[in-house]
Amino acid sequence: MGDSQYSFSLTTFSPSGKLVQIEHALTAVGSGQTSLGIKAANGVVIATEKKLPSILVDETSVQKIQCLTPNIGVVYSGMGPDFRVLVRKSRKQAEQYHRLYKEPIPVTQLVRETAAVMQEFTQSGGVRPFGVSLLVAGYDDNGPQLYQVDPSGSYFSWKASAMGKNVSNAKTFLEKRYTDDMELDDAVHTAILTLKEGFEGQISAKNIEIGIINAVDRKFRVLTPAEIDDFLAEVE
Amino acid sequence: MTKQMVEVPPKGGFSFDLCRRNAMLAKKNEGAKAPSFRKTGTTIVGLIFQDGVILGADTRATEGPIVADKNCEKIHYIAPNIYCCGAGTAADTEAVTDMVSSQLQLHRYHTGRESRVVTALTLLKRHLFNYQGHVQAALVLGGVDVTGPHLHTIYPHGSTDTLPFATMGSGSLAAMSVFEDKFKEGLTRDEGIKLVTEAICAGIFNDLGSGSNVDVCVITKGDKEYLRNHLMPNLRTYVSEKGYTFPKKTEVLLMKITPLKETEEISEARDDMEE
Numbered sequence: 001m002g003d004s005q006y007s008f009s010l011t012t013f014s015p016s017g018k019l020v021q022i023e024h025a026l027t028a029v030g031s032g033q034t035s036l037g038i039k040a041a042n043g044v045v046i047a048t049e050k051k052l053p054s055i056l057v058d059e060t061s062v063q064k065i066q067c068l069t070p071n072i073g074v075v076y077s078g079m080g081p082d083f084r085v086l087v088r089k090s091r092k093q094a095e096q097y098h099r100l101y102k103e104p105i106p107v108t109q110l111v112r113e114t115a116a117v118m119q120e121f122t123q124s125g126g127v128r129p130f131g132v133s134l135l136v137a138g139y140d141d142n143g144p145q146l147y148q149v150d151p152s153g154s155y156f157s158w159k160a161s162a163m164g165k166n167v168s169n170a171k172t173f174l175e176k177r178y179t180d181d182m183e184l185d186d187a188v189h190t191a192i193l194t195l196k197e198g199f200e201g202q203i204s205a206k207n208i209e210i211g212i213i214n215a216v217d218r219k220f221r222v223l224t225p226a227e228i229d230d231f232l233a234e235v236e
Numbered sequence: 237m238t239k240q241m242v243e244v245p246p247k248g249g250f251s252f253d254l255c256r257r258n259a260m261l262a263k264k265n266e267g268a269k270a271p272s273f274r275k276t277g278t279t280i281v282g283l284i285f286q287d288g289v290i291l292g293a294d295t296r297a298t299e300g301p302i303v304a305d306k307n308c309e310k311i312h313y314i315a316p317n318i319y320c321c322g323a324g325t326a327a328d329t330e331a332v333t334d335m336v337s338s339q340l341q342l343h344r345y346h347t348g349r350e351s352r353v354v355t356a357l358t359l360l361k362r363h364l365f366n367y368q369g370h371v372q373a374a375l376v377l378g379g380v381d382v383t384g385p386h387l388h389t390i391y392p393h394g395s396t397d398t399l400p401f402a403t404m405g406s407g408s409l410a411a412m413s414v415f416e417d418k419f420k421e422g423l424t425r426d427e428g429i430k431l432v433t434e435a436i437c438a439g440i441f442n443d444l445g446s447g448s449n450v451d452v453c454v455i456t457k458g459d460k461e462y463l464r465n466h467l468m469p470n471l472r473t474y475v476s477e478k479g480y481t482f483p484k485k486t487e488v489l490l491m492k493i494t495p496l497k498e499t500e501e502i503s504e505a506r507d508d509m510e511e
Contacts, residue, residue, distance in 0.1 A: 067345065091345050099338045 003217035010122060010129065020130055022122060025151035027222035028131035029163060032077035034198060036162035036170055037135040038191055039146040043184035044137035046075045046146075047191040049199065050165075050209045065211040065222050069094045071139050072107055073211045077164035078132035086130060090114045107138035110156050111147045113173075119153025133163045135212065139218045166198030168220075173197050184214050192235050205229045249432050252370075277445020279407030280310060280321035281435045282376045283419060284400045285428035288385045288456035289378035292432035294323045294407065294440050295465070296447035300301045303447070306472075307465070311481050315340050315351040316461065318379030319453045320360075324372040324392060324407035336378050353379040353386035357396060365394030371416045373406045385438065407439025407446040425454065433467050 001017050010021040021117060037049035048064050063076045066087045070095070076083040093113045097105040114134065121127050129151040137145045148163065149155040160178045162170035163236075173194050182190070205225035213220040277298040284290045297305035312320045312333035316416055318340075322329025336359045345367045357377055375390040389402045401419050403411040414435040423431065429452055439446040450467040454460065482488055 056410070091342055095338050095342050101335060 001063060004129075010127070011054050011125065020154075021184070022152045024216065025129040025131050026133075027076040029133045029151065030165070030167065032079070032132075032164045033168045034162060034164035034170060034195065035075045035077045036160070036174070036191060036194055037075070037137055037146045037148075037158065038160040038174070038178070038182070039137075039144050039158070040182045040184045040186040040187035042144070042146045043212060044139065044146050044215075045184065045185070045187045045191050045210060045212045046073060046135050046137045047188075047195055047208060047210040048075045048077070049195060050207050051200075052207075059206050063209070063222065064144065065209050066207065067222075068136070069098075069104060069138075069220075069222050070161060071104060071118045071213060071218045072110060072136060073138070073213060073222075074136045075209075075211065076132055076134050079130075082130040082132045083134075086114060086117065086132065088135065089117050093117075105149065106140045106142070107136065107145045110138070111136050111149060115149050115155045116152075118149060118151060122152060135163065137213055137220070139215065139220075144213070144215070154230045162194065163224045169198055170194050184212060188212065188231050189235050192231060196235075203232065207230065269429055271452075272472060277443075278321075278323040278405030279319060279403070279411050279436055279439025279443060280405050280448040281325050281403045281411050281415070282321065282378045282387045282401065283415065283428060284378075284385050284387050284431060285423040285425060288380045288454065289426075289433050290322050290428045291319055291376060291453040291455070292436045293376045294436050294446040295327055295449045295451060296440075296445070297507045298445055306448050309451065309464070312460065313337060314356050314377070315344070315379065316402055317350060317455060317458075318356050318377070318380055319462075320356070320378070321376040321404070321459070323374045323376075324342065328371045328373040331369060332360060332363060333375070335363070347504065350381055352381040352383065353388070355389065357386075357388050360390050361394045361396050364390065364392060365390060365496065369393040371450055372505050375403050376402050378453075378455060378491070380455050383446075385455075403435065403439075405439070407443035410438040410442040411435035427457075429454065429463075429466070435470060436468070470477050 010019065014020050023209065026087040033049040033051055035046070037044065037046040038069065046065060050062060050064055052059055052062065065073060067073050068087065068090050074087065090110060094105045094110055097109065118130050122129050131151065133151065135150065138145050146158050146161065146163050147155050148158055160174040164176060177190050191210065195208055205228035210223045210228055211220060212223065274360065282289060289419060291311055293310035294305045295310065296303055297308040310321050310380060314320050314333060314337045322333060339359055340347070340356060343355065346349055360377065364373065369392045372392045373437050374392055377390060378387045387399055387402055389397045389399065389404055396452055399481055400421070401415045403415065414431070415489070418431055431496045432452055433450050436450045448470050449465045452463040452466040454463070
């Protein structure tokens with residue numbers, strides 16, 4: 001008895017009140033590569049491991065951190081192809097909002113709409129939930145913001161968060177190190193140190209990816225390998 | 237199945253359902269005419285100079301014989317390196333350029349590259365052809381991309397031309413006469429702006445449907461300058477210089493004039509065009 005008998009169908013609750021497929025989706029996320037985000041006083045940073053399956057893979061062709069609008073970026077843990085689909089949908093929603101209201105979409109609105117898409121896939125027939133959790137970083141009139149969206153469609157605003165393989169260690173590390181008045185550069189250093197905690201092998205500009213958005217120009221951008229090297233050197 | 241995002245106009249977009257009824261009503265009631273659209277009765281021009289493309293437009297929007305907008309913007313943003321002048325029905329040009337601009341933004345995210353002028357051209361002409369000329373937008377599209385500077389004209393039915401210099405709108409003949417006389421290959425930036433301004437002025441002064449001021453947009457590789465109201469040959473004074481004179485028997489104790497409209501000098505290119 002128990003939950004396993006109800007794990008075949010997404011749209012059936014188990015006796016304990018859970019949707020077992022969503023639990024499984026969260027497990028898929030939990031076995032994905034670590035990613036994290038930190039909200040600083042004057043910006044947001046998101047970072048992820050970029051471990052490629054083989055040295056033969058051209059790492060310049062892989063970009064895990066994506067831009068949704070000029071001032072909102074996103075990173076994921078979990079299944080890459082699901083992430084691509086969500087990014088495509090979110091970009092389109094942001095663009096539609098902009099066309100209708102002639103205003104850049106506020107971060108909360110975009111997160112809400114993306115979460116609504118993810119929720120749709122937990123209540124329809126013949127589909128499965130997305131196997132990704134997203135960390136959405138953005139800067140709008142309400143200041144810097146960081147949101148996490150789960151496969152169930154629930155979203156939370158975080159000051160700092162981590163997802164993926166090393167989540168419990170990373171979160172403990174972040175809890176110790178986070179301060180409310182952190183500057184963006186400090187946040188990048190903290191992000192690198194957190195990634196380093198659970199990193200297998202040597203950390204370098206080729207196997208991590210960092211995206212930042214600062215208060216000055218409010219533009220989201222992914223750091224170049226040269227910039228990551230500079231930050232890594234400062235951290236040493 | 238889940239709702240898929242499909243690229244068809246949503247229900248409530250242009251539907252031809254009422255066209256037959258409109259025609260019947262017009263025939264039935266001899267006096268009742270359908271309300272007229274706001275046409276931009278325009279002069280729009282573009283030319284290719286040595287470093288890129290210059291677009292020019294007048295700023296009068298007409299509603300039949302009435303000037304509806306004395307200072308409207310006819311040069312529309314399509315992409316950071318592509319701008320489009322629009323003649324014809326104002327709503328059509330704005331809606332179609334807005335829509336293509338949106339589609340190009342998504343395309344840029346997906347490809348990670350700068351948009352090409354031919355992409356904008358194809359999106360526009362496909363849309364216009366699909367509506368068989370009912371979307372009355374005549375456009376001059378210009379921009380600079382990796383393959384170089386490009387200038388195109390697009391007609392309401394969806395045909396396009398690729399030209400070194402082009403004019404469209406009701407003032408196109410007046411402007412074309414200036415271009416045919418003075419255009420040459422390899423103009424410098426200042427010569428190009430001067431020629432475009434002359435052509436638009438020819439339209440402003442010789443065509444009823446065009447008037448007011450001249451807008452110019454210069455697009456070069458990696459840079460663009462939107463010179464809004466580059467030339468204002470039709471300035472209007474609103475207030476009599478003498479001020480208000482009271483009737484003779486009134487004793488004026490205090491006169492204080494508060495300007496209702498603050499005039500601002502906009503000297504640099506408008507960045508809020510884009511977002």
